[in-house]
Amino acid sequence: MEKNVSNIKRLSNPTSYFLSVVGFFILVGLAVGIVYGATAAVQYQWRWFKVPQYFMYKPTVTIYAEDDGEIKSITEKGGEVELLVEEGGETHTYMVPKGSLSLDEGDMLSPGDIIAEYKDGWKPGILLKGLWLTLKISFMSTIFGILLGIIGGVARVSDTPVLKWSAITYVEIVRGSPLLVQIMIFYFVLGTTINSILSMHGMPIIHPEWYGIMALSVFTGAYVVEIVRAGIEAIHPGQIEAARSQGLTYFQTMFHIILPQALKTILPPLAGQFINLIKDSSLLGMISVTELTKATREGITTSLQTFELWLLCAVLYLSMTFTLSMFVQYLERRTANK
Known part of the structure; x- marks a missing residue:
């Protein structure tokens, strides 16, 4: 020793x-x-200086002449310039930033000539949009997955056959098939059917993003069911009997007595499941949802910055999962002190 x-x-x-x-x-x-x-x-040229444009950028706006014409007048109004252009017998008015003109009053124009060119305001880049969509999908799928998991977990330990067997069937079917297959079924089978019905009745169709959220929620919920079941079974059965003897119903006992105590037990495995959910959202690119991974692929297609963008994509996923992990650890410490 x-x-x-x-x-x-x-x-x-x-x-x-x-x-x-x-x-x-x-x-x-x-x-x-x-x-x-x-x-x-492999003689790869690193171009990190081009990465910021994938988060925020100023798009270039170019105004072209559509027909033969003439610049009739140029009038300054504050920080802008009012431009009157006569094209094809019609007069068009353009408001452009001061200093964006390379022409003078009276200049003649031909189709395709540049009238003005300037930088517009800041716009979110493709990676920032993909990151936001990943966070949105993951958050909503987490909420729906928790609800499905809690309801299914309570049904899973019930003595009522219709509840218990339904929960078991749901868990086995979902956990027994790949997530990618389930996403395809939700989008191409369920989505095609629902959108066809909506179109026939003149209603707007549902965006693929929502079918992806449905698939992730159902998939996550099946694993949360088993996590909740294990947490419930870790509580001494005598507490259920005591609560029932006081006149509480089965569901009142679960939601007011058992589940609050089980939370301490199920928090760590829940965190792992939701971290997996953030990473699993990358599969939604297969149904044309431009989440972070698909946004990265599109950025690589246009810029050929393969190494920079994939490394950046990995860092962004790591930042999300690490933040969630730290938050869950904080919750564990709070619940342990109560």
Whole structure:
């Protein structure tokens, strides 16, 4: 016993701790060096300076002449310029920022000539849009998944056959098939049927994003059912009997007595499930939902910045999952103190 204690003390002394920290950063440096060495071997040119435009950018607005014409007048109004252009016998008015004109009053125009060119206001880039959509889908799927999981978990431990068997059937079917297959069924089978009915009645169709949320919610809910069931069964059965003896119904007992206590047990596995949900949302690109992964692929298609954008995509997913993990740890500490 003393030998074990002395070994632990030796490992936890300041010198060993410092060396361990140095060793960690050496390993990180080696990993980064290997990546850069590999890119140098294939002569890849890093272009990190182009990455910010995928988050925020100022689009270039170009006004072209549509027909033969003439610039009739140029009038300054504050920080803008009012431009009157006669094209094809009609007079068109353009309001453009001051300094965006390269023509003068009286200049003649031909079809395709540039009348004005300027930078518009800031717009969200494709990665920022994809990140927002991933967060939105993950949040909504988490809420619906929790609701399905709690209802299914309570039904799973019920003694009523219709509730218990329905919950078991739901869990086995969903957990027994791949998520990608379920997404395809929701979109191409269920979605096609529902949208066809809506179109026949002159109603707007449902966007693919919502079928993706349905698929993720149902898939996550099946795993939450088993997590909730395990948490409920960890509570002593005597508490259920005591609550029922006080006149509480089965569902009142579950939602007021059992589930609040089970929360402490089920929080860690729930966190893991919802972290998986954020990553699983990347599959929705298969049904034309431009979440973060699909947005990254589209950015690579237009810029050929393969390494930068995929690494950035991984960092963004890591930031989301790490933030969720820290939040759940905070909740665990709060519930442990109560």
